[in-house]
Amino acid sequence: MGDFDLDNDRDHADRVAFVACQAGGFAPVCEAADFDGDSDIDALDAVAFDAAFSGLRSDITGDGTVSGKDLAGVLSALGPPGIADVNHDGATTGGDLAMLLAEWMP
Ligand SMILES: [Ca+2]
Ligand SMILES: [Ca+2]
Ligand SMILES: [Ca+2]
Ligand SMILES: [Ca+2]
Numbered sequence: 001m002g003d004f005d006l007d008n009d010r011d012h013a014d015r016v017a018f019v020a021c022q023a024g025g026f027a028p029v030c031e032a033a034d035f036d037g038d039s040d041i042d043a044l045d046a047v048a049f050d051a052a053f054s055g056l057r058s059d060i061t062g063d064g065t066v067s068g069k070d071l072a073g074v075l076s077a078l079g080p081p082g083i084a085d086v087n088h089d090g091a092t093t094g095g096d097l098a099m100l101l102a103e104w105m106p
Helices: 012-024 028-033 043-052 068-076 094-103
Strands: none
Touching: 012 028, 012 043, 068 094
């Protein structure tokens, strides 16, 4: 589950696809995102995806490190959910910033 591009990993590319499915609602192509098999892509599936995810949750740019670029990404995405909603509470807020700072690798 969660390997959208079928290359046997759950990396940033898969995460982008997951977030798109989470935002866009359930579609046949999103079956790989429905970890618990209840035909929706919700916070429970997001938690399961994170458990399988190989990267850093706060690495929203997908470059392998958590840096100022990710911080800028979260700051520019504040408000709605999306890839910057790293704690999956349905919004991009200071809580996501706190998680990013906790994973920060200078
Ligand atoms: Ca993959
Ligand atoms: Ca589900
Ligand atoms: Ca990054
Ligand atoms: Ca959040």
